[in-house]
Amino acid sequence: MKWLDEPQDEAERLVREGLDLAKHRLGDELMHRRVWAKVAEAVEMPEPRSKRRWVWTSAAATLLAAAGLFAYVRFYRVTSLPTPTVATNPTPSTAPLPGTSASTAIGSGTEVVPLESERAPGHVIRTREGERVRVALGGGATAELEEKSSMTWDSQHRPAIEKGIAHLAVPHQPPGWRFSVTAGPYVVTVVGTKFEVHVSNRTVGVDVTEGVVEVWRNSHATRLAAGESWDGPLYPDEAASASSEAAASASSAAPERPQPLPATAKPLSSVTARSLQEAETALQAGDAAKAVEILSRTAQGTGPAAENAAYELGHITRYNLNRPRQAVALWDKYRNRFPNGLLRTETDLSIVETL
Amino acid sequence: MGPNQYTKTPLPGPTVIADTELVQACRGGDVVAWRSLYDRYAPLVHRFASALGVPAEEREDAVQDIFIAVFRSLKHFRGEAQLSTWIYRIAARHAIRLGRRRRARETMRVTMMKEKTPIVTDPSERSTQLATLDRMLGKLPPKKRTVLVLFEIEGLSAKEISDVVGCPENTVWSRLHHARSEMVKAARRMAS
Numbered sequence: 001m002k003w004l005d006e007p008q009d010e011a012e013r014l015v016r017e018g019l020d021l022a023k024h025r026l027g028d029e030l031m032h033r034r035v036w037a038k039v040a041e042a043v044e045m046p047e048p049r050s051k052r053r054w055v056w057t058s059a060a061a062t063l064l065a066a067a068g069l070f071a072y073v074r075f076y077r078v079t080s081l082p083t084p085t086v087a088t089n090p091t092p093s094t095a096p097l098p099g100t101s102a103s104t105a106i107g108s109g110t111e112v113v114p115l116e117s118e119r120a121p122g123h124v125i126r127t128r129e130g131e132r133v134r135v136a137l138g139g140g141a142t143a144e145l146e147e148k149s150s151m152t153w154d155s156q157h158r159p160a161i162e163k164g165i166a167h168l169a170v171p172h173q174p175p176g177w178r179f180s181v182t183a184g185p186y187v188v189t190v191v192g193t194k195f196e197v198h199v200s201n202r203t204v205g206v207d208v209t210e211g212v213v214e215v216w217r218n219s220h221a222t223r224l225a226a227g228e229s230w231d232g233p234l235y236p237d238e239a240a241s242a243s244s245e246a247a248a249s250a251s252s253a254a255p256e257r258p259q260p261l262p263a264t265a266k267p268l269s270s271v272t273a274r275s276l277q278e279a280e281t282a283l284q285a286g287d288a289a290k291a292v293e294i295l296s297r298t299a300q301g302t303g304p305a306a307e308n309a310a311y312e313l314g315h316i317t318r319y320n321l322n323r324p325r326q327a328v329a330l331w332d333k334y335r336n337r338f339p340n341g342l343l344r345t346e347t348d349l350s351i352v353e354t355l
Numbered sequence: 356m357g358p359n360q361y362t363k364t365p366l367p368g369p370t371v372i373a374d375t376e377l378v379q380a381c382r383g384g385d386v387v388a389w390r391s392l393y394d395r396y397a398p399l400v401h402r403f404a405s406a407l408g409v410p411a412e413e414r415e416d417a418v419q420d421i422f423i424a425v426f427r428s429l430k431h432f433r434g435e436a437q438l439s440t441w442i443y444r445i446a447a448r449h450a451i452r453l454g455r456r457r458r459a460r461e462t463m464r465v466t467m468m469k470e471k472t473p474i475v476t477d478p479s480e481r482s483t484q485l486a487t488l489d490r491m492l493g494k495l496p497p498k499k500r501t502v503l504v505l506f507e508i509e510g511l512s513a514k515e516i517s518d519v520v521g522c523p524e525n526t527v528w529s530r531l532h533h534a535r536s537e538m539v540k541a542a543r544r545m546a547s
Contacts, residue, residue, distance in 0.1 A: 003507065003535060011542035018488025022508045025405045025485065026398035027418070035415055036393055039422045 121157065126150040127164070135159075140171040141179055158182050165198040170211075172349055184234045187216040193226075205231030212342045221276075223304060225342050276308065288320040304342070310334040311343040314350065324354045374438040381429055393422060396439065399509070400446050406504040407450035408493055410457075417453060421446045436518050443505065443519045451497050491541045499534035506531055 007013035127133050127145050134144045135151060137159050145151055149164020160182040170179045170190050180189045183197045183204045193211025197204070206215055208224045215222045215230055224230050275298045282290040295316065298309035311334050318327030331347045331354075338344065377395075380388030400418050409417045424445050432441055492500055501520055505511045506527075511519065513527045520527070 004539075009543070009546075011546040012539060014484065014487055014546060015491065015538055015542045018484045018491070019507050021485050022402070022406055022488055023510075025402050027401035027414075031415055032394070032397045032401075035397065035419045035422070036390065038419050039393065039426070040389075042419070042423050 121153050121155045124150055124152045124162070137168075137179075139179060141168065143168045143181070154182055158187075161197045161199050163199050165196060167194075167196045169194045185217050185236060186232065189214045189216060195224075199234065202234050203231050204234050205229065212346065223308075223342060276305070276312070279309075279312065283316060283320060288316055291316055292321070307334070307338050307341050307343060310337060311341075311347055314347070318350070318354055328354050375434060378429065378432060378434070378438060381426075389426065392425075396425075396442050397422065399439070400442065403443060403446050403504065403509060404450050406492065406508050407447065407497075407501065408454055408489065409450055413453065413457075417449060421449050424449065437515070440511070440515050440518045443509070443511070444521075447501050447505075447519060451501070454497060487542075487545065491538055491545065494541045495534055495537055499530045499537070502527055502530040503534035503538065 002016075004012045004016040004019075007016055125133065125135060125145065127147050127149050129147050131147050132144065134142055137143055143151060143159060143161075144167040146165040146167075149166060150162040151166060152160050152162055154160045158180050166181075168181060170193055180187050181197060182188070183199050183206075186204055186206075188195070188197060188206055190211060190213045193213055194209040195211075195213050196207040196209070198207075199205075206213065206224060207229045208226050210226050212226070213224050215224065215232075217232075217236065222230055275294055279291040279294040279298075282288075282294065292313060295309040295313045299306050299313055301309075310330070314327045314330035314334060317323050317330055328351055331351050334341065334347050335344065341347070377388055377392050381392055397418060400421050401414065404414055404417045404421070405411075421442075425442055428445070432438070492504070495503065498520070502516055505516045505519060506513070513524045513531075516527045517524045522530075
């Protein structure tokens with residue numbers, strides 16, 4: 001029995017009838033359809049669970065694959081290359097030739113000489129007349145020796161062009177690596193490029209096809225961009241004295257070209273070169289902070305020294321201080337300061353690698 | 356008249372099992388289940404909102420807001436109460452909130468604009484009894500009104516009402532008793 005089923009008066013009847021009528025106030029079909037349309041629009045319908053699971057599974061698989069790839073790239077490099085140091089070469093990935101002796105004679109025609117382990121200092125590769133040989137140098141670099149050329153490895157395991165012409169192709173080096181090749185008293189340092197080194201009885205020459213190289217002698221350096229050439233005397237000290245004699249007697253005892261610098265090449269001042277050398281020494285001693293300090297000071301200046309230091313700052317920050325974000329910022333700064341800098345390509349590549 | 360003498364109309368709509376299955380399907384993202392749930396409970400929500408004094412021009416939006424709240428919080432529904440009870444709880448809170456805002460607006464209008472509150476009538480409801488009932492329900496405080504509506508119109512038991520409004524069953528009975536008395540008094544005043 002309901003409340004007020006038997007009303008006592010008109011008021012109670014009014015209440016009961018009102019309550020009974022209110023039970024049928026359910027809204028019309030049209031209004032409900034309208035509301036549903038709005039509700040369905042407002043509420044973002046979740047995807048079916050199976051679909052969501054598939055999305056999560058694929059996302060997890062992608063992440064795993066990315067992590068695997070990263071680990072492979074990262075640890076492959078770490079295990080296949082020795083501890084990186086600036087201005088030294090990657091260890092060749094092959095073993096010494098059987099019966100490593102003072103020299104190795106090469107057969108005629110261009111061929112790849114397989115190296116099976118680190119080259120012993122003093123080991124020599126020579127080509128005879130009509131012979132050409134391609135030598136794997138490690139780190140993906142190759143040297144193609146022309147006829148009547150010889151190549152050896154110095155005490156720091158750097159390849160050294162003793163005589164003749166060597167065409168070198170150096171791929172972009174792994175993070176932290178610089179590739180160096182010596183020619184007489186000069187050290188040619190690159191990050192990734194193609195160039196040619198030729199050593200005659202009296203002169204050493206470098207022709208750059210791609211990239212940027214630096215030719216160092218003691219604390220003096222000359223930077224060469226693609227298309228530029230440089231040559232200097234094989235024996236600079238003798239050349240210096242000979243040139244003074246030549247000035248007096250105009251005799252032919254002087255070197256063919258006493259250390260001329262190409263018009264486009266940018267020499268680094270000795271003070272700057274010394275600063276860079278100091279920074280490098282500090283870095284090799286493990287004092288990255290000191291290297292950064294020296295380079296920061298140098299980078300505040302102008303010219304190629306500042307440019308070089310600005311690039312190196314990013315390099316050290318990335319690979320020695322292990323601060324990739326800060327390194328990218330420093331390289332960005334370099335790009336803004338030197339939009340057409342010689343190390344612009346290297347900077348771009350370094351940023352891409354870091355990112 | 357003791358509590359046991361009260362009777363209630365049977366709860367319209369689905370069984371508990373069907374609701375449980377519907378909730379599971381909705382949680383699984385079944386759009387058809389969402390629509391079924393809406394179709395099942397939209398009329399009830401509309402009726403409940405009407406009885407709680409949501410005016411006709413706001414009713415459609417109110418139902419919409421209530422269902423959006425239901426859909427968004429369905430993942431938190433633990434199944435301890437009936438689905439209908441849970442939906443009534445959301446609807447009651449929303450309707451009371453709307454009523455509070457409406458009263459605040461009316462007070463502002465009266466005090467600031469010196470305007471008399473217009474009597475809102477539902478053009479679709481031509482029934483005089485319904486209009487009279489709304490006026491009588493409007494005299495009740497929200498808590499008593501909610502209990503009366505849930506019991507007399509929605510047909511919920513005292514236990515279910517206590518779940519909806521969050522108070523003990525005895526309080527429900529007490530509020531219902533007072534609400535009924537006040538309703539009859541208001542009706543008598545209006546009739547005279």
